[in-house]
Amino acid sequence: MPDFASVTHAVQRAIHVLRKEGARSFCFKLLSHVGYRRLIVFERSLEIATPVFAPHLKVSIRLLGADEKENYLAFRPETPASLVTDRLGSGHLCFAARYQGRIIGATWATTKRAWIDYLDYDLPLRAGEVYTYDGFTLPEYRGHGVAPAISVHMLRYFAEAGYQRATRTILPENSASLRARKKAGYTPVGVMGYMRIGPWTRHFFSKIGSGNSTTAISW
Numbered sequence: 001m002p003d004f005a006s007v008t009h010a011v012q013r014a015i016h017v018l019r020k021e022g023a024r025s026f027c028f029k030l031l032s033h034v035g036y037r038r039l040i041v042f043e044r045s046l047e048i049a050t051p052v053f054a055p056h057l058k059v060s061i062r063l064l065g066a067d068e069k070e071n072y073l074a075f076r077p078e079t080p081a082s083l084v085t086d087r088l089g090s091g092h093l094c095f096a097a098r099y100q101g102r103i104i105g106a107t108w109a110t111t112k113r114a115w116i117d118y119l120d121y122d123l124p125l126r127a128g129e130v131y132t133y134d135g136f137t138l139p140e141y142r143g144h145g146v147a148p149a150i151s152v153h154m155l156r157y158f159a160e161a162g163y164q165r166a167t168r169t170i171l172p173e174n175s176a177s178l179r180a181r182k183k184a185g186y187t188p189v190g191v192m193g194y195m196r197i198g199p200w201t202r203h204f205f206s207k208i209g210s211g212n213s214t215t216a217i218s219w
């Protein structure tokens with residue numbers, strides 16, 4: 001039985017989403033709790049020139065070193081330390097933007113296994129494909145082009161390493177993320193999601209338009 005405080009919190013959160021993001025976003029967030037979830041799949045070819053992008057802040061972007069876990073946790077204290085250890089241990093790369101001596105934005109990338117927690121789904125990756133995920137900019141530095149600057153840096157890094165395409169997924173209601181990814185030249189290629197009723201889960205994949213997606217997804 002939920003206690004009074006958690007019910008109050010849920011109601012306050014619902015009112016906040018309804019006011020800030022509108023009825024459509026509210027309905028989809030509600031559906032995500034009762035068993036319907038979906039994400040837009042974006043792709044970006046690494047075989048075309050990487051765009052030039054200058055953020056409004058003079059950030060320095062580089063890979064998070066194995067000895068910098070504490071810096072990352074100071075940036076995202078809600079992330080379990082074990083998750084950062086697991087990601088780095090599995091060969092995932094974290095591209096972090098530093099400003100005035102601390103991390104203010106970061107995005108992760110994997111070329112091995114793309115586990116999408118929100119959909120309980122292991123996205124297959126083809127050879128030459130990189131999946132980027134968990135982009136985050138500290139709230140006080142948002143809107144300064146930090147996330148697209150990291151994206152562009154990652155695209156250049158993987159293009160130079162011989163990869164052919166980058167893939168990522170975004171919640172359709174996440175307008176800030178949609179705008180940030182557009183600046184790095186990602187285009188939508190499909191929608192993937194699930195319907196869940198009790199123990200029964202069915203994933204679905206639907207291609208957008210006649211797009212020429214090269215991911216391993218069977219659309």
Ligand SMILES: CC(C)(COP(=O)(O)OP(=O)(O)OC[C@H]1O[C@@H](n2cnc3c(N)ncnc32)[C@H](O)[C@@H]1OP(=O)(O)O)[C@@H](O)C(=O)NCCC(=O)NCCS
Pocket residue numbers: 105134135136137138139141142143144145146147148169170171174175176177178179180183
């Ligand atoms: C999505 C996110 C990473 C974008 O990072 P960013 O460094 O602010 O990226 P940008 O500077 O390109 O801003 C993107 C959009 O955010 C919006 N924005 C601008 N100022 C903002 C602010 N102060 N706070 C929130 N959003 C703002 C704008 O719509 C902006 O687009 P525009 O510049 O075309 O107007 C960041 O908003 C974030 O960390 N969000 C929470 C985590 C998240 O949703 N991650 C994405 C998972 S797919």
